[in-house]
Amino acid sequence: MHRHEGPPLRKFVTAAAAAVLLGTAAAAVLIGRYAERPPWGTDIAYEGGFVQASRIRGYDVDGSRTKALLAGECALMERQGMGGERAVHDPAAWVEGCLDGAAGRPSRNQGIVR
Secondary structure: OOOOOOOOHHHHHHHHHHHHHHHHHHHHHHHHHHOOOOOOHHHHHHHHHHHHHHHHHHHOOOOHHHHHHHHHHHHHHHHOOOOHHHHHHOHHHHHHHHHHHHHOOOOOOOOOOO
16 A cells, blocks of 8 residues: 655645735735725615614604605715714715615615625
8 A cells, every 4th residue: 555645845835835925915905905994885884874764764653754864864864973884884875775765665785696
């Protein structure tokens, strides 16, 4: 019988070092590109606005708050910082999600596989 011992140690260490270097370079590029904003930040912002408006709409008994959201309160809420950390990723997407949620439309991300 012949026992196979794998690649020589020098080749293994070289390949492992190259993989670590490549991974570090890729991480540096992603961090430099997106900083603290995740690549899917627009989706996060949209869903944040959508969920908040849907909750407001669900608890609005007489419909006055829903009408106010559609009349411009979504943008006002975002400007006043009521959108939270999610709105920071993409304020326009947060307002768009808020308007969709207030109008009762389905989320633009619902049922989409990306």
